[in-house]
Amino acid sequence: MENPSKMSRRKFLLGASAVASGLVPDSALASSVGNDAGSNEPPIRSSVVIRVKELGAVGDGNADDTAAFQAAIDKVAPTGGEILVDPGSYKITKTLRWINPRNSRASGIWIVGAGYVTTRILSYVQEGPLLQVRGVPVNGPVSTTFYWGGGIEGIDFSGEKGGAKDHDALDILGWYYARIRNCRITKFSRHGIYGRVDLNINSNPDFTSSIVTVEDSAFEYLGGKGYCGAFIGNPAWRWTRCGFSFCAQGAALVTSAGHTFDTCSFQGSGYFNDKRVAPGEQAHLTIGQLRGSIARIDVFNCEFDFAKSAHLYINSLAVGHIHDNRFIFRSWGTEETTPKESIVLANDGAEAAAKNITFERNVFRVGATGDLTLFRWANTANVQDITIIGNLVSDQTGGKAKIHKYIGYDRADFNKRQNFIIQDGAEGWVSKGKWDALPNSSKE
Template sequence: MFGGLAVGGGLLLCTCHGSGSSGPVGGVEPPTANCAPTPTSSRVVNVKDAPYGAKGDGTTDDTAALQKAIDAVGGTGGTVSVPAGTYRVNALTSLLLRSGMTLSLDSGAVLAAIPNSADNYTILRVSGVSNVNILGGTLLGERSAHTGTTGEQGMGLRITGGAQHIAVVGVTARECWGDGFTVTDASDVTLCRVTADHNRRQGLSITGGSGIVVRDSRFANTGGTLPEDGLDIEPNSGQTVNNVLITGCVFTNNAGDGIEVGVPIAYSGLAFIYSVVIDGNTMSGNGAGSLSSGPRSGLEASNTGGHAVKNNTVQSNVGYGIYLRNGVAGTTVTRNTVTSNGRNGILEYLSSGNSITDNTLSGNGVPP
């Protein structure tokens, strides 16, 4: 039967079976967010104090001073405190966080990448460590001052290398040459109340890992090099993404999709995505000015299955509202409000075995 019909204009092109479910996906409970992490020690080191001596004056290279403070606290369960100010960072070497620590940035603290020409850089790197909290502040890329023309790997925060038990709360990443945030091959990761704004490639990329929560966050104004998504879950060959919850977030005015979930066709059988829940988010105004030759949508899934898309508001995107294409199966799409998108409200293309029910569609366009 056809499901999800309410007010006209949706033009829902799919064959639907069953009904939506609010339970776990594939029997797997969504991970739990850690939005209020606490240090395990009362130790606090201020980066401006001796012997660290960071300046935060917007002109000094503070990389060594900041790293010295991080190294002093690592493993103690204590906190590195970064007062308000602009701290210039050599993103070619990165700030490397250690296990068992909290990096706490004042709301007026900015870690600013020193302009460079590199294809690949990272302001703040969390690699192969555990039990790390990153709280507040801004990671400022250098896309407007970047002196190179190639590459797309200039990142604000990169969580990688088997890192685990990582909480990122209230952090802004903007103006990066690549992604604001990247998670790859990490587990038990929370991004809560983060903001990604005007990054060049993605707001957030998830290419590998398990137990990842993205909650109450905002991803906006991504654009400059493909895919240009607010959030992209896209493993590379040999990688798996498993058990992800995206909830309470806003994806707006990205040149690509608001959210994209997919395995590249070339990696079929070599890369995998399991149990993604996209619940209670807003995707609006995405797809304008995209470098892609095809339409970009509020949410696009491809070559994957076994996910849940529910209770979302999907409106005024240039392409489709919700687009399931090229081998999406076993996915539930239910109780979404899909309005005023440029093409179909919900389109299922070369996909089957999905449950699409109880959605409200109105004012959506029709593909040519």
């Protein structure tokens, strides 16, 4: 069998796909994906390369493959490396723990499947996450002690057989510059990805934070959130071409600066599935909570479909840009329009704060009748410097829907005092903000 370290990841994936389709036998996988002489394919990134089947994994969905996966992780954790997962269904019964064994920075590992159609990890874990990543050691310095790099690619994570308590797919702490791509996370009782920090290690959350890029991945039918970043200290995550469907507690909670959502889709937040509604008020995307203000959030080229309560809750944000998105109101599972509101500012009450946010070139598509609101100022006093310009409303109901574009912005002249600038093609200047407060000012 050819040394797997001579293979490129792309050729591993291509060869594994051929095995899954029956084109070549499993025994021929190594030779079918081996690096040809003079190949321009990038090499695997580490000399440490392990296949879980070489350590005893079966991948038939019945045998317990936990020990083989944990052995592979333990082998590459000290130095970094790649774990190759052939097509199959792998049963995991205990939390897989990837813990930094060093008291210094360590290279991350790659866990690479053959694509989430053919490579499945089935979680039978009854309590806790399927995979726990902890780049910060329990003992030792933490100033620069993280996992750096690595990621997860081409795997379907299914939690349908797992337990109800704290059952997340991925629990991440202290992992810098990681990538999660071409993955599917579905049917976990809680979150898809839980981004943690540990203030017991250091009161500054930056010392245990993570920075991750997630791309071309799906989060579906989750009892919690697709992404739960409930702790400040997980900055600069980038979400590209990701889909969030039926996340009962909302698609994503972001409480750290610098997150970007690019070309993502959202539907069914606040619902467990197409027949069961989750309790409470749920939006697709919730930005900020009462743990301090965050900044620099960019959301663009995304589609926000039906949700239980709202498309966006913006509770604590200083400097944001929401642009070139489509927000959809429609009847789903009921004759009523869902959601009732699209964007709600300062929804968390008197301590919420939304400042320096621009909404532009968004399309609001109304496909069902009923009362609905595009923008609502929930707590006007704590909102300032809001610009809403160049957005379009597409009413597919022929005027039957009752559309409230802007609710609460002019309460007690806060639009002038707090500088709310609103202009749209249908109504022209709705508010010029502080300019309206000047003598002889005009909206012309």
